[in-house]
Amino acid sequence: MKRTTRAVTLTDVARRAGASTAVVSYVINNGPRPVAAATRERVLAAAAELNYRPNRVARALRSRTTGVVGLVLADAANPYFGALARHVEQALEERDKLTLTGNAGYSADRQRHLVERFLAAQVDGLVIVSADGGADVAAEAETAGVPAVYVHHRPEPGRAPLVGADDDAAVRAAVAHLRTHGHRHVAFLTGPDDAGPVGRRHAAWQATAGAAAGPLLRCAYSQAAADELTRDLVARDAMPPALVTATDEQAVGVLAGACATGHPVPGRLAVISLDGTPTAPTPPPLSR
């Protein structure tokens, strides 16, 4: 049986190049100290011949930095979070960081559990993308000396930085836009409760639309739920003519439901959504 070939180490390269491990390290990392051109060449040659690949684990143990960032997501299968994840990963890649990804599945327990595992893995930082609720896990991370950022939503008493949309401004803009198209009453479709950013959007709609607000609608955050709600409203002839949805998934479901029931869009229904999923603006015109 063929023996498993041990991975080539810095020591192997040093021996082959007739130099010390320290020098090899300096060459590989371009520092922190200069190396004579001749030596450098020998080292590079030896490394290439042996097909040397630095062991990031050993480096991490020594330098106390892994070059890995943890990304905890609510659910990568939701296109909104999926797109977000892709962009976060790309941004980290550009900074030469690796991304450790975990799905919390909208569960605060699982979220905390993930953060715990990521901390054990010695991540250099944490990006937390959750939908709502949950404990201030960023604070726990900071306690362990690991910087953390929230994206999309920050739990209530939370000090960590937040990267998110300006919900108030977005809602105001959406309502204003529909008004310039002649709609006096603007309805709002949101989720089952008012946790997280969606709750802020709801409040903003209430404040903006004021007395002229259309009905407040609620359904789960899925295309299927919004689809069913829409069919029902159309059947009962209760579909509002102008609607702002709290999420893209719901907007797509509304459009599908309108389409299936033959309710003309944008003829008798104008919809604006607030998330900004890449695919969202394109196919069926969300507004005009």
Place this chain on the structure above:
Amino acid sequence: MKRTTRAVTLTDVARRAGASTAVVSYVINNGPRPVAAATRERVLAAAAELNYRPNRVARALRSRTTGVVGLVLADAANPYFGALARHVEQALEERDKLTLTGNAGYSADRQRHLVERFLAAQVDGLVIVSADGGADVAAEAETAGVPAVYVHHRPEPGRAPLVGADDDAAVRAAVAHLRTHGHRHVAFLTGPDDAGPVGRRHAAWQATAGAAAGPLLRCAYSQAAADELTRDLVARDAMPPALVTATDEQAVGVLAGACATGHPVPGRLAVISLDGTPTAPTPPPLSR
């Protein structure tokens, strides 16, 4: 200024419990050797009080296994791959593995680059989800002693295991289904070229539909492209009545286009798609 608190180590726990580091290790890992119940209690208590978290990096260096698996994706922003990623991650989580995720963005170069970085990070295994083409990166991984699996697609001369759909069977089933609904001619919408699984689906359609095949349509793998194509076909009164699409994204685009132009679904258009994205089957009926 507050001093950065050094992380608590196994040595700290040992000192606090009045035991040796070896014993603490045995307790934490439930082995490989037994520990007296009393000692075990003391160790556990000390660990809890100090909030000890084993350093996975040090463990990895010593045990030569990181507990991390690399997942290279074509594009997490595509809902099909996003859902796939979520399930892979969950399966790994159940096996107590962490998931390192990277997006190759449909580029063979970036894919290889990612694999390289993952190998340097000493991943225990690799899951490769690519759309088409590319080199046999799994083979490179195996060379480094890291097992690898392909999902969705395996490049041409590739020996690594593949987890994928039975394209032939799926296409045959789709065509048969439409035929039982009275459609003699079944059209097929695929991508710009025939690389990857989509090419196999195309071939299977050709073989199954045979002489009675409807027209072959092509457009990019996006909702927007399929939307535009559909509008165009409807406008020219050239929309086929029965259609199989190679991907879900395209199916959604077709439905959107049909909806926008008032082309009745399922009245004058029956569509079946082949991917199986979670959201796909629900909102507009893809077939009936």
Place this chain on the structure above:
DNA sequence: CTGTTAGCGCCTTCAC
């Protein structure tokens, strides 16, 4: 400019 050496935190043989 280069080499030697002492650990990073953990696991695991050896001795007791």
Place this chain on the structure above:
DNA sequence: GTGAAGGCGCTAACAG
């Protein structure tokens, strides 16, 4: 049953 010690591969002090 427990303890002491070496080393995984690498980096950063310290010499020279």
